[in-house]
Amino acid sequence: MQAQGADEALRARYRYWVEAMRPKKPLARNLAWAFGVGGAISEVGQWVQWFFQRQGMSPDQAGTPTAIVLVGLGALATGLGWYDRLTKVAGMGASLPITGFANAMVAPAMEFRSEGLVLGVGAKLFTVAGPVLGWGMAAAFVVGLARLVLGVRI
Amino acid sequence: MTFVWAFVVGGLLCALAQLLLDTSNLTPAHVLVLFVVAGALAGGTGWYHALVKVAGAGASVPLPGFGYTLVKGIGEAVQEKGAWGLFTGGLEAAGGGIKAAVLFGLAAALVFRPRA
Numbered sequence: 001m002q003a004q005g006a007d008e009a010l011r012a013r014y015r016y017w018v019e020a021m022r023p024k025k026p027l028a029r030n031l032a033w034a035f036g037v038g039g040a041i042s043e044v045g046q047w048v049q050w051f052f053q054r055q056g057m058s059p060d061q062a063g064t065p066t067a068i069v070l071v072g073l074g075a076l077a078t079g080l081g082w083y084d085r086l087t088k089v090a091g092m093g094a095s096l097p098i099t100g101f102a103n104a105m106v107a108p109a110m111e112f113r114s115e116g117l118v119l120g121v122g123a124k125l126f127t128v129a130g131p132v133l134g135w136g137m138a139a140a141f142v143v144g145l146a147r148l149v150l151g152v153r154i
Numbered sequence: 155m156t157f158v159w160a161f162v163v164g165g166l167l168c169a170l171a172q173l174l175l176d177t178s179n180l181t182p183a184h185v186l187v188l189f190v191v192a193g194a195l196a197g198g199t200g201w202y203h204a205l206v207k208v209a210g211a212g213a214s215v216p217l218p219g220f221g222y223t224l225v226k227g228i229g230e231a232v233q234e235k236g237a238w239g240l241f242t243g244g245l246e247a248a249g250g251g252i253k254a255a256v257l258f259g260l261a262a263a264l265v266f267r268p269r270a
Binding site for chain 1: 156157161162163164165166167169171172173182183185186187189190191194195198211212214215216217219220221223224225227228229237243244245248249250251252254255256258259260261262264265266267268
């Protein structure tokens with residue numbers, strides 16, 4: 001009888017752990033958060049770009065300073081520990097915008113500071129940025145080559 | 155109107171990425187790479203350019219905008235200097251964001267301490 005009781009307790013504990021390990025957030029809520037936060041960050045970007053356009057830049061020219069400002073904001077928020085908390089809630093809503101690109105570079109660089117400035121900070125800076133930059137460049141090269149061969153203009 | 159579309163399009167792109175992440179076995183890094191490549195392909199067809207015109211930062215701030223910027227930069231460089239532009243273009247167009255991320259990343263790693 002006692003063994004059965006222990007068995008039952010074990011099962012209850014197992015069920016408890018399964019429940020605890022199961023991702024708690026439903027898909028709909030994840031999507032809503034991603035939409036809201038991703039939209040909000042894009043909106044901030046639009047305001048920053050508008051500011052630079054007000055200084056007389058074309059939307060095209062304003063792209064670079066806008067990217068720099070957003071990357072700066074993302075890096076700062078990462079340094080203060082805010083961005084990682086945002087990513088936990090908003091998922092891709094925080095990771096997909098360029099501020100998330102900054103976060104993906106800054107966060108591991110900070111974390112591996114203890115492994116040194118060269119192999120820690122210098123190398124970990126590109127943990128996520130490396131794949132993104134590498135495959136982005138490869139894809140853009142192929143697309144550019146295809147357009148050159150086919151004679152398609154911008 | 156751009157201000158409305160910026161929110162909607164930026165939000166939708168992120169929601170789409172979240173949907174892919176939640177319904178597949180891909181890691182976040184895989185999803186990010188996929189979106190950059192998708193942005194480059196959409197940039198090559200001219201679709202992304204049309205999206206940027208309507209949604210502004212809603213299309214250029216999310217990662218596909220990065221792929222689009224690379225393709226656009228390559229296109230401009232190719233027009234300017236021919237086939238060599240395939241190698242030189244792209245990075246100068248996207249260079250501001252990349253270099254900012256590298257510099258700010260180094261600075262943040264020196265200034266801030268990670269909190270557990």
